[in-house]
Amino acid sequence: MSVDTTAPAAVIEAVNISKSFGPVPVLFSVSMDVRPGEVHALIGENGAGKSTLMKILSGFHDPTSGQIRLDGKQTDLPANGGAEKLGVVLIHQELNLAEQMTVEENVFLGREIKSNGFLDKAAMQATVRKYLDEIGLDISPTDRISDLTIAQKQMVEIVKAVSRNARILIMDEPTAVLTEEETQVFFRQVEKLKESGVGIVFVSHKLNEVKEIADRVTILRDGQWIDTRASSDLTPDMMAQMMVGRELSDLYPPMHEADVDAELVLEVQNLRAPSVDNVSFSLRKGEILGFSGLIGSGRTAVFETICGLAPFEAGTIRLFGRDTGPMTVAQARDLGLAYLTKDRKEKGLLLDKKMRPNLTLFALPKFVRNFGLDSKAEEDALNRAIRRFDVRARDKEITVGKLSGGNQQKLLLAKIMECDPKIVIIDEPTRGIDVGTKQQIYHFIAALAAEGVSVVVISSEMPEIIGICHRVVVMREGHITGVLTGDHINENEIMRYAAGLKREELH
Structure with missing residues (x-):
């Protein structure tokens, strides 16, 4: 790594950091540093x-070899969050509230504020x-966490970290659930x-x-340092290629034409x-049907109701031409x-x-x-699923919580497909x-549809x-x-409908 x-x-600074879990190495002599007043993307x-x-x-793992330097001095960071006292704060991807x-x-x-031996609630709330x-979050200090949306909870995590006067703030996917x-x-x-x-x-x-946000970017691949560059020298396509070591021009697979006369399956x-008002739609065999909208629009609520995960109030559900009514x-x-x-970690998989x-x-x-x-x-x-979905694990006996997020998602897909569904809602x-x-997941979805499986994709990712x-x-x-169909499936049209600027007369 060149020095500026x-x-x-x-x-x-992380200097020549290597890490093994038992006999399995996961980092190989990786170096990275963070300067005051910069965003360094990893x-x-x-x-x-x-x-x-x-x-x-952040002190939650010890390196097998290499050094951590704080202000130029080799440092053994305190374990289990103790590094916060040195100004090093980690915001975990999983909510910690x-x-x-x-x-x-x-x-x-x-670290409550006290006055005369009692909690100073007024000072803490102020x-x-x-x-x-400052962060633009329209909730009250007295609101209960369980009553907040996922996005609001993530912002509370950010407030919690900011309030600790961090010198180094390490943020793991902080915008994953934000609009x-x-x-x-x-x-x-x-x-x-x-x-x-x-x-x-x-x-x-x-x-x-x-x-948009980073000053510098460090790229890792298979536990090895690939490069550190100024963000201004990189495009998103260049970053993607360096991450995976190959071209990704075929990120989205070629799609077969939808059969507009195919059997209605749903x-x-x-x-x-709750959160769903007079919704009507249909799905045909072999079709990939997208559900878009801003967070809170009711997309998830529709399908949790259909699948028996949320209360059903009224309406008609027909599967393969048969009225089903509310289902478990x-x-x-x-x-x-x-x-x-x-929510693969809380509702989809048993991490332990x-x-x-x-x-x-x-x-x-x-x-x-x-x-x-x-x-x-x-x-x-399990052996078939590992091959079919390319689930990568050090050991088949590993607990699921130790898999990477991508491998957890592939295992969750395999779990759902194990019951041979004709309709998959993702x-x-x-x-x-x-x-x-x-x-990989996009190509898998396309392959399912080509085989005649009907797929509903609920997503906040417009691309x-x-x-x-x-x-x-x-x-x-x-x-x-x-x-929307055909050329009308574009970012401008989707956003206009999602924001309420347009509305079709639906029959």
Whole structure:
């Protein structure tokens, strides 16, 4: 790595860091530094070693070899969050909030302000209100975390970290659940942190955001340092190619033409449920149907209602020409309908269990023999899934929580497909995964549709909605505002319907 002698001295440095877990090496002599007042992006495919390097930089892992230097001096960072006392704060990708406590209580947890031996609630609430106002988050310090949206919870994590007077702020996918508007508010806060001299490590798979916010970019691949460059010298396409080591011009697969006369496999009429108001649409065999809209538009609520995961109030659901009415998850599965949740860590997978029980749980009746589980059939299914979905793990006996995000997503896909569904609903198929794995998932979705499986893609990523869907349904505030086909599937049209600037007369 070349040294810029005109740049300010690094506040933290990783020098020739290597890390092994048991006999398995995951980082190979990686070096990276962060300067005061800069955003240094760290990018790479899932499994490239980003999370391990972040945890070493913040004291949650010890390196096997190499050094961490703070202000130029070799330092052994305190473990388990103790590095915060030195000004090194890590915002984890997984939310780390006490759900039953208030915003103020979470921000000051473990470092409460006291007056005369008692908690000074007024002072803490006033301080939190100041941070909330600065970040543009319209909630109260007294709101309970469990009552907030996922996006609001992520912003509270950011407030919590900012309030700790960080010198180095390490952020793991901080915008993954934020809307474009919320992301821009967040970036304005990042600029304020830069102006105050905070050094920021920004980890993201959204390469356009990396280009926008980062001063420098470090690329990892397969645990090895590939390059560190000024963001101004890179395009998102160049970053993607360096991450995966190959061209990605075929990110979206060639799509077969949708058969407009194909069998109707799902018909929904006048569906009503919490957050869903009079929704009607249809899905044909072999079609990829996109659902777009801003966060809170009701996209997920529609399909959680259809699949038995949320209360059903009124309406008609027809599967393969048969009226079903409200269904349980098991009934939907047995009728050929499967839903892949957007929240793979909380609702999709058992992170403390191994891959095999995770794979077979949804299709468990398939593996029951004489009142017991056929472990050989389960093992055979796992071997097939690893090959089919390219699930990469150090060991088949690893717990799922130790897999990278992309491999967790591929395992979740394998789990859903194990019950051989005819209709697959995939909610946020590529949230928090790298560009190489995105490509694999897009090609898999296209292959499913070509085989006659019907796919619903619910996504906040407009390029993937445009890139892989035959038709796009746009929602706003629980209503469908438009159904787009052909050349009308473009960013401008989708945003106009999503923002309520246009609305079709739907029949």
